[in-house]
Amino acid sequence: MKPPHTEALNPPERLLMGPGPSQVHPRVLRAMSTPLVGHLDPVFIALMNEVQDLLRYAMRTENRWTIPVSGTGSAAMEAAFANVVEPGDTVLVPTNGYFGSRMESMARRAGGTVVHVDAPWGRPLDPDDVRAALAEHRPAVFGFVHAETSTGVLQPGVAELTAMAHEHGSIVILDAVTSLGGVELRVDEWNVDVVYSGAQKCLSCPPGASPLTLTDAVFERIRARTEPARSWYLDVGLLEGYWGSERSYHHTAPITNVYALREALRLVAEEGIEERWARHRAVAGGLKAGVQAMGLEMLADDAWWLPSLNAVTVPEGADAKRVTRRLLVEHGIEIAGGLGDLAGRIFRIGCMGYACQPWNVLRLIAALGEALRLEGADVDVAAGLAAAEETLSPDS
Ligand SMILES: Cc1ncc(COP(=O)(O)O)c(C=O)c1O
Numbered sequence: 001m002k003p004p005h006t007e008a009l010n011p012p013e014r015l016l017m018g019p020g021p022s023q024v025h026p027r028v029l030r031a032m033s034t035p036l037v038g039h040l041d042p043v044f045i046a047l048m049n050e051v052q053d054l055l056r057y058a059m060r061t062e063n064r065w066t067i068p069v070s071g072t073g074s075a076a077m078e079a080a081f082a083n084v085v086e087p088g089d090t091v092l093v094p095t096n097g098y099f100g101s102r103m104e105s106m107a108r109r110a111g112g113t114v115v116h117v118d119a120p121w122g123r124p125l126d127p128d129d130v131r132a133a134l135a136e137h138r139p140a141v142f143g144f145v146h147a148e149t150s151t152g153v154l155q156p157g158v159a160e161l162t163a164m165a166h167e168h169g170s171i172v173i174l175d176a177v178t179s180l181g182g183v184e185l186r187v188d189e190w191n192v193d194v195v196y197s198g199a200q201k202c203l204s205c206p207p208g209a210s211p212l213t214l215t216d217a218v219f220e221r222i223r224a225r226t227e228p229a230r231s232w233y234l235d236v237g238l239l240e241g242y243w244g245s246e247r248s249y250h251h252t253a254p255i256t257n258v259y260a261l262r263e264a265l266r267l268v269a270e271e272g273i274e275e276r277w278a279r280h281r282a283v284a285g286g287l288k289a290g291v292q293a294m295g296l297e298m299l300a301d302d303a304w305w306l307p308s309l310n311a312v313t314v315p316e317g318a319d320a321k322r323v324t325r326r327l328l329v330e331h332g333i334e335i336a337g338g339l340g341d342l343a344g345r346i347f348r349i350g351c352m353g354y355a356c357q358p359w360n361v362l363r364l365i366a367a368l369g370e371a372l373r374l375e376g377a378d379v380d381v382a383a384g385l386a387a388a389e390e391t392l393s394p395d396s
Contacts, residue, residue: 012332014328014332015332015334015355015363016350017334017335017350017360017364018334018335018336018348018349019149019150019178019201019336019350020207020350020352021200021201021206022201022202022350022352022353022354022355023204023354023360024205024206024260025204025264025353025354027267028204028206028260028264031260032206032256032259032260034259037255039249039252039255040247040248044253044255044258045247047258047259048247048253050262051258051262052067054262054265054269055211055213055265056213057268057269058180058181058203058265058273059187059195059197059211060185060186060187060188060189060273061188061195061213062188063188063213064219065213065214065215065216065236065243066211067211067212067213067239067243068210068211068212068257069196069209069210069211069212069234069239070209070253070257071208071209071210071234072198072199072200072207072208072210073196073197073198073199073201073207075210076196076198076210076211076212077102077106077175077177078231079196079212079234080143080173080196080212080214081103081106081107081109081110081112081141081143082234082235083229083234083237084141084171084173084193084194084218084221085107085110085112085141086110086111086140087110087112087227088112089110089111089112089113089139089141090112090137090141091104091107091112091139091140091141091143092114092115092117092133092134092137092139092141092142093107093114093115093116093117093142094117094119094125094143094145095116095119096119096120096123096125096148096151096153097121097148097149097150097151098148098149098340099145099177100145103143103145103173104116107141107143110229110230111230112140115137115139116133117129117130117144121150121151121340121341121342122151122311122342123153123301123304124153124155124156125144125161127157127161127164130164130165131164134165134170138168138169138170139168140169140171141171141173142161142165142170142171142172142173143172143173143174143175144161144173144175145175146158146175146176146179146183146185147175147176147179147308148178149178149201149309150339150342151300151311152298152299152300152346153304153306153311154179154183154300154304154306154307155304156303158190159189159190162174162190162192163191166191171193171194171218171221172193173194173195173196174192174194174195175196175197176195176196176211177197177198177201178202178306178308179197179308180198180201180202181201181202181203181204181268181353182201182202182276182352182353183202183280183306183308187213194213194214194215194218195212195213196211196212196213197212198210198211199264201352202308202352202353202356203264204267204352204353204354204355205261205264206260208256209253209254209257209258209260209261214236219236219240222237233251238250264353279356280308280351280352281307283307283361283392284307284310284351284356285307285391286358286361286388286389286391286392287349287351287361287364288310289391290361290365290385290391291310291365291368292387293388294365294368294369294379294383294384294387295315295378295379295380295383295384296313297312299311299312299346307351308350308351309348309349309350309351310349310350310351311338311342311346311347311348311349312346312348313345313346314346315372315377315378315379316378317375317376318372318375319344319375320337320338320346321337321344323347323368323371323372323375324336324347326371326374327368330367333364333367335347335348335349335368347368349364349368358392361392362388365385365388369381369385
């Protein structure tokens with residue numbers, strides 16, 4: 001038998017403007033091709049400290065316990081729920097998007113009893129509903145999503161919701177997978193107890209090492225658990241041995257992913273976190289102006305628009321799957337369709353990190369416009385391009 005697949009790996013160049021992964025900066029790719037050192041090598045241990053410092057900078061926190069979890073965003077999410085939720089705890093989660101349901105599954109597996117605060121997909125949580133749900137259920141844990149990738153909704157008032165939860169004695173877990181590094185996020189100022197994120201969204205890094213931060217008070221609570229966390233791999237008490245002062249073996253860190261994250265975070269620090277938030281707003285603002293002028297609608301209201309993920313409604317007569325496929329095959333651009341009930345009804349267009357640049361927005365609008373015109377949809381591509389250009393112009 002001939003040995004299989006001896007041909008070289010040759011993935012195509014794509015412009016990644018979907019819900020993630022996003023375009024990776026060439027400097028990050030270069031960092032990934034540097035020599036491997038051991039996960040307990042003094043050089044790597046120094047680098048671990050640097051990554052922790054850089055993460056604290058990007059997350060706006062002084063939390064000692066700030067680490068990249070080995071694995072994708074869901075690993076960091078599971079680390080949060082598996083450690084904080086104890087069997088029998090009541091956990092309040094939202095119903096307004098796909099990732100609230102994932103929180104629910106994880107909270108259940110951790111032994112929690114799940115209750116909901118409801119809002120329709122495409123809308124944020126209403127503070128009055130949160131207050132009522134907290135008063136009714138008195139949850140030990142309240143989890144919610146800062147930037148809902150399934151709907152393009154940015155949850156306003158994180159600090160306000162967190163303060164409400166604290167009044168009821170609840171610990172807050174915030175999903176910042178699609179906000180970290182692209183949208184204003186202030187962990188300490190907003191007083192959030194636990195925040196997790198991913199590398200492959202606004203940090204423009206390949207997935208594989210995912211930020212997690214938690215306060216000393218939460219860490220102590222985890223240490224005082226009567227039953228150990230149900231995950232050995234993600235047990236914060238055990239991970240402390242590796243990421244804390246001991247630096248002893250727990251598992252072999254994904255070294256190359258940690259290199260990549262360091263470089264991605266260095267890019268964030270060089271740009272400045274606030275400047276980066278401003279860039280996302282400005283460039284995604286051009287995208288929003290462009291699609292609207294073309295004749296399309298945003299799913300989310302302006303008051304809770306999420307610059308890093310733009311949910312755009314599919315116009316009459318167009319087939320969303322055919323359009324996204326055409327964009328990929330003919331234009332080399334990745335965008336995505338909707339999830340769940342929103343499948344076929346929205347396009348999800350990311351404007352994240354390295355891809356979040358005016359020239360990419362113009363390329364996307366031109367390609368999307370052409371693909372929609374070929375579907376027979378009533379779109380004005382020239383008006384879309386003109387509006388985007390005008391919004392993105394340095395003088396506007
Ligand atoms: C809001 C949100 N939470 C969690 C996740 C899970 O992250 P991952 O797919 O990296 O495991 C995602 C991924 O898209 C996300 O968008």
